[in-house]
Amino acid sequence: MEFWNQVLEVASSTAQRVGAQLLLDFGRVQGLEKADGSLVTQSDEWADREIRSSIAKAFPEHAILSEEAEHGFTDAQWTWIIDPLDGTTNFTRGIPLWGISIGLLYYGEPVFGYVYFPPVNQTFYGYWAGNSGLDLPVGAYLNDKPIHVSQDSPSGNHFFSLCARSLQVWQPGFPCKIRMLGVATYNFLAVAAGASLGGVEATPKIWDLAAVWAIVHAAGGTWVSLSDEPTFPAVVGRNYGSYAMPSLIVNQPALADRLLPLMESIRK
Template sequence: MDFWTEILSFAEETTHRVGAQLLIDFGHTQETQKADGTLVTQSDRWADQEIREAIAQAFPEHGVLSEEVEHIFPDTDWCWIIDPIDGTTNFTRGIPLWGISLGLLYRGTPVFGHVYIPPLNHSFHGFWYGDSGLTGPTGAFLNHQPIHTRPDDPSGSQFFNLCARSLDVLRRNDPFPCKVRMLGVASYNLLTIASGAALGGVEATPKIWDIAAVWVIVQAAGGTWHSLEPEPIFPLQVGKDYSQQPYSTLVVSRAELVPFFLPLVQSVVSSA
């Protein structure tokens, strides 16, 4: 088994195993509120530990950064970034849209992403090497079928996704040039662009574990990732604590749409 096949097999087997237990817990778990106001459940903590232990056993030389425990970026060439349940509020309320996200970084930049949505049995993955010098398989996939972004122009029949903290976009832009959707899951918000369901989406305050995997999949599918922050997101810095760092982001299906949507969503940075 070559390296990338091993990586993909590990990601799929681990997230499907963890996801099977989470489906049992789904809608039947107590939540508590973290200091930043987001929810956390025992299921989040269990899944985080299960995935970290699986990585330590399969790839002991790889580092780990996770939402619930490990927030300091390690001094390793390879590092996994884990979001054990993206969409915890949906998970606790019985809304069947939440996922498990794994991103693999090489020298601080994501090169492989995998997101599993257990209630839908949707498994997304992609490879994107940038200027890393790495080679291997390419493309973005949903259940092993290739996916691509949508080529259409903005219109009333096309979708654009907002997050809960970007509602000011609607107040300041009436009417908005696409049908608006709000999904409650940062990774799935942006994956709908990779899969061709939506033309674009914005996330006002995602953390690094929300975006590491989808950063790869979106670009591998032909999409454009546009940071709304002054500094580039990647590469991550060794020794930095990423627990409180947000990354306001605009994602669109093709580069030509950045100047169209950017003036409409740029305010989410100041209002978040």
């Protein structure tokens, strides 16, 4: 397990160090609009360089994809997927919910994820073997304590998260209270931690999903691709810079069956 201990240590120490600086920048920087309509700041770009540098130093043989740099998936055995600042709009507007997402894929299958939210001091991480065939310490954690999805059935007192591009799925009689957090990773990790029963993202990218895939599955969550293709494994040669991966995450398969008819408007 020495390798996995090193993976966790590199992800943790890097995210904590980068997060400390981002807290100093929080609410003080302005963003520029990218071609896809999202924002990028100097803080995103600095964090991206720092994270890529730390990973490359510790694992020089591993490939790295990140939102702010390389987007083409290769045939490397190990690939790190980075979102240096998920929730940039929240970050620039002074809303204290944004995070740093770091995932590790084995031949395209996410097997480890680490997501740190500095303003609320929450750290999620998890290991998931999936179809990789690897022997690893499967589990999901929040601040080093094991987490699991809720076993509750939906009600008007349970939460479900939407993104800005999935508002059309809400209809009168929707089985849960709706929330919009503005951070794709937190939408799904709230399900893993049992705080909400589900969430949907209409246009997430691979850096929004790679880390949380391992954590959600290890926590017992149900992941449904809203595309004609499975969310993972990642496809060699694909440019993930403009490739959306619509996804529904719920605590139980029965809730997915109930909600899928409402998701037709965002299916890809």
